[in-house]
Amino acid sequence: MPFSLFSEMKKYLMLITLLTLLLILSWLVGSRHLFYLDVLLTLLSQSLVSTFLDWFCWLFTFLGSVEFTTLLLLTLGIYLWRKNRKREAVVLVALFFLAVPIELVGKRFLPQPEPPPELTRHIFEVPSLHLSTAFSFPSGHMLRFAYLSGIVLTLFLRLKNRCLLAVTLLLVNCLMAFSLIYLGHHWATDVVGSILLASLMLSLMNKYQKSKWHIKIQNLKKTEREEKELNF
Numbered sequence: 001m002p003f004s005l006f007s008e009m010k011k012y013l014m015l016i017t018l019l020t021l022l023l024i025l026s027w028l029v030g031s032r033h034l035f036y037l038d039v040l041l042t043l044l045s046q047s048l049v050s051t052f053l054d055w056f057c058w059l060f061t062f063l064g065s066v067e068f069t070t071l072l073l074l075t076l077g078i079y080l081w082r083k084n085r086k087r088e089a090v091v092l093v094a095l096f097f098l099a100v101p102i103e104l105v106g107k108r109f110l111p112q113p114e115p116p117p118e119l120t121r122h123i124f125e126v127p128s129l130h131l132s133t134a135f136s137f138p139s140g141h142m143l144r145f146a147y148l149s150g151i152v153l154t155l156f157l158r159l160k161n162r163c164l165l166a167v168t169l170l171l172v173n174c175l176m177a178f179s180l181i182y183l184g185h186h187w188a189t190d191v192v193g194s195i196l197l198a199s200l201m202l203s204l205m206n207k208y209q210k211s212k213w214h215i216k217i218q219n220l221k222k223t224e225r226e227e228k229e230l231n232f
Helices: 003-011 013-030 035-045 051-062 066-082 086-109 140-155 162-182 188-209 212-231
Strands: none
Touching: 013 188, 035 162, 035 188, 051 162, 066 086, 066 140, 086 140, 086 188, 140 162, 140 188, 162 188
16 A cells, blocks of 8 residues: 555544444444443433432533524634634534434434333423434434534633643533433433544544645635735
8 A cells, every 4th residue: 555545544544433433333223232231321320310410410411402502503603703714614513514414314214212211300391492303313412512512622722721621521521421311311322422423523623624725725814914914
């Protein structure tokens, strides 16, 4: 294999790995090989049931709702737009909405029934945008929030407190994953599948940001700004 071809494949190694893992997990879920593991993990998460934990977990699942994540998406998109990073804003929004049909395909064709009522923690129903689907893989809540969390982290990597930000986002995502399983809204495999899909989307976003033509555009903008400053 020529060295140049090998180097080019290395650039896509993360994308290929994530896609492969997602496809393998999808096959395992669709063939019901992980059903008993899902049930076991749900029962383990519900071993310490309490009203406080019910409400605590419900609050974390709200962070993945369509309403909250759409508001966060608009905020990030406007931030990029105002920073004159309009193409990144478009890619950010495009990937977010591209995930919707992928999620619906999974929930339509992968025979992963939702957790039964006896494993569901009922608090109260809050009016929310929700598409009724036959199956539950992957979790839209986890997918949306994990993707936007990654975007927030990449946008503010230069902050002095970036380590604190990274730890906070990781903790919130872990708590959301636990909450979805504990409340019986999703199986553990639904959550893992969503994280893999969100990671794949973030890798595509990162690939775009590092693409030669995107860097060239950013350099041209920088040159234009410097020329304006000199003329001024």
